[in-house]
Structures are given as structure tokens and as C-alpha cells.
Amino acid sequence: MHAEVRRPPRAQHDEPWSPGSAEEGTPHPSRARRDVELRLYGLNAVHAVFSRRPQAIRKLYLIESRIPALQPLLKWCVANRVGYRVVEEQDLDRLAASTHHEGVIAEVLREEPLAMSNWLRDLPDGPQCALWLDGVGNPHNFGAILRSAAHFGASAILLPKHSPLALSGAAARVAEGGAEAVPMVRMGRQDNALAQLRSAGFMLAATVVKGGSDVFDASLPQRLVFVLGSEGEGMDRELAAACDLRVSIPGSGAVESLNVAAATAVLLAAWRARL
Numbered sequence: 341m342h343a344e345v346r347r348p349p350r351a352q353h354d355e356p357w358s359p360g361s362a363e364e365g366t367p368h369p370s371r372a373r374r375d376v377e378l379r380l381y382g383l384n385a386v387h388a389v390f391s392r393r394p395q396a397i398r399k400l401y402l403i404e405s406r407i408p409a410l411q412p413l414l415k416w417c418v419a420n421r422v423g424y425r426v427v428e429e430q431d432l433d434r435l436a437a438s439t440h441h442e443g444v445i446a447e448v449l450r451e452e453p454l455a456m457s458n459w460l461r462d463l464p465d466g467p468q469c470a471l472w473l474d475g476v477g478n479p480h481n482f483g484a485i486l487r488s489a490a491h492f493g494a495s496a497i498l499l500p501k502h503s504p505l506a507l508s509g510a511a512a513r514v515a516e517g518g519a520e521a522v523p524m525v526r527m528g529r530q531d532n533a534l535a536q537l538r539s540a541g542f543m544l545a546a547t548v549v550k551g552g553s554d555v556f557d558a559s560l561p562q563r564l565v566f567v568l569g570s571e572g573e574g575m576d577r578e579l580a581a582a583c584d585l586r587v588s589i590p591g592s593g594a595v596e597s598l599n600v601a602a603a604t605a606v607l608l609a610a611w612r613a614r615l
Contacts, residue, residue: 378450379509381432381441383409388517389448390416399447400424401432406443440513450507453526456533459496460540467562469611470525472498472544474579475570476600477505483514484601485568490518492608496525498533498565534582537565545585546575547607549597552588555610560587562615566607568600 377398380386383406389396390413400417402410404426417424432441471494476482482505489497499505512519527533537544541563546552567583569575580586589598589606598606 376450377447378507378512379435379445380448380512381436381438381445381509382513382516383442383444384517385509385512385515385519386410386413386444386446388520389446392520393451394420396449396451397422397446398449401427401435401445403427403429403432403443410444436509438510442513445509451524453499453524454496456498456525456527456536459523459525460536463495463540467615468495468542468564469608470494470496470498470542470565471604471608472500472565472567473503473505474500474567474575475503476568477570479508479511480514481599481601482507483511483519485604486511486515486518486522488518488601488605488608490515490521492605492612494522494608496523498525498527500530500533501526501528530579530582543585544583545587546580546583547603548575548580548586548588550588552586554590555587555607556590558585558587560585560611560614564611566604566611568604570600 380389386400394413394416397413397417400410400413400422401424407414407426414424416422429443432443432445433439435441435445469492471485471489473482473485476485486497488494507519507524534544542565543561543563544565544567545560546567547569566587567575567579569580587607589603591597597603
């Protein structure tokens with residue numbers, strides 16, 4: 341027997357609906373607001389942020405058919421005076437600049453990356469695997485990496501000091517909730533980051549297309565950082581030389597290599613199989 345589906349009461353402090361344009365980024369945005377807020381879309385992405393940090397939600401837009409799936413969130417919005425709007429699908433298309441929103445969009449506060457020292461301080465003992473992303477930029481690849489990282493229980497995404505990589509709505513949707521499950525960590529200077537990781541018992545494995553040990557046969561340590569290069573140029577040579585291991589994923593040779601997102605899933609599965 342299904343519960344009756346009704347349109348929840350509108351939050352009292354909602355402003356008049358105005359979707360703005362895809363170029364603006366948010367309804368009536370200011371630059372400061374765009375810097376601190378993120379537009380999430382997709383059911384799993386929105387459910388994940390509601391489950392983990394509901395206080396970050398600032399606004400919600402949904403189509404009427406999504407009311408049953410989102411009733412707990414809508415009730416929370418009413419109780420906490422967070423505005424929402426039931427809108428038409430084309431309004432969400434404009435807001436997301438995409439048709440892949442799955443009928444819901446949430447404006448949420450961005451979560452700042454952790455400092456390396458704080459992440460290491462709170463990291464439990466025992467097996468841990470993190471991903472050092474050296475130049476990965478494609479949001480769909482990043483989202484797929486986050487999804488695999490969450491699935492295999494990766495400890496963190498490690499970002500170089502000046503990396504511009506940040507979570508986007510597209511990446512969060514592809515991650516299917518994984519963006520809320522895996523912390524992002526901002527490193528300092530490369531030499532300092534390497535020293536900090538090694539002092540915490542980690543070894544670093546450079547992932548290379550050719551010339552590395554077969555990842556399925558290699559002796560992988562329980563505390564490991566896979567260092568992954570950019571989609572086009574690959575890994576920085578200096579960084580690769582500074583790693584403790586070099587690993588490759590064997591294949592048929594019919595194609596040169598896997599893309600960085602697919603390779604991440606294989607690498608994490610190979611590490612987890614050793615536990």
C-alpha cells in the first residue's frame with residue numbers, strides 16, 4: 341500500500357521563482373555566492389548531501405514527480421526554513437545546463453578540502469589507500485573516480501597545492517553520491533607532502549602505461565597512494581621518479597591504455613584484493 345503523495349507546503353520565506361540563465365550559474369547570483377555554493381543535481385548526489393550534511397543545503401528545486409522520493413528532504417526543508425520550489429523540467433534544464441538532473445537540483449555550501457596534516461592526524465591505523473590526482477581535470481572522469489573511490493573504500497582524494505580541480509555538479513552527479521563519501525585533501529609543497537605521507541606509513545605508486553610492475557602481481561603495501569596523471573599528458577616525470585613503485589595495468593594491446601577513471605577502478609580493485 342502506498343502512502344498518499346501530496347505537494348508539501350511551500351516554505352514561507354521562498355522568493356519568487358526566477359531560474360536565471362545557465363551562464364549565471366545560480367538564480368540572481370553574486371560572485372561571492374558562486375564561490376561558496378555548488379549546484380548539485382541527480383537523486384543520489386542530493387540524497388548523499390542530505391544524509392551527511394543537511395545543514396549545507398541552501399535551496400532546492402524539483403519537478404512534481406520527484407516529491408515522493410524526496411519527501412523526507414522536503415519535510416526537513418520546511419522544518420528548517422530552507423526554501424524550495426516545485427518547477428517544470430525545462431527550468432531544471434536551464435539551471436543545470438544539462439538534461440541529466442534527474443528532476444532535482446540543490447544549492448549547497450561547498451566543503452573545503454582538508455589540510456594534509458589534519459587528515460593524517462585523524463586517519464585510523466591499518467590498511468588505507470588514497471588517490472593523488474596529478475592534473476586530472478575532466479569532470480566526468482573526476483566523478484567516475486569519486487564513485488570508484490567510494491565503492492572500494494579509498495581514504496581520500498589528494499590534490500596538489502595549486503590544483504584547480506574542484507567538485508562540480510556534473511562530477512557529483514556522475515559520482516552517484518561518492519563525492520560525499522570520500523574526503524578531498526589539499527597538499528602543500530610536493531616534497532613536504534611526500535615526506536608526510538611516508539612518515540604516516542604510506543608508499544607511493546606511480547601509475548604508468550608501460551614499464552611498471554603488473555599491478556595484479558605486484559606486492560602492494562597496505563598503506564598505499566596511487567598517483568594518477570592527467571588524461572592527456574600523463575604524470576609529471578619528476579613526481580613519477582619520486583614514487584616508491586611504478587605499476588601498470590596489463591592489457592591486450594588493442595588500445596594504448598584505459599582512461600584515468602577506468603584505470604582508477606582497476607587499481608583500487610587490485611589493492612583491495614590484497615587485504
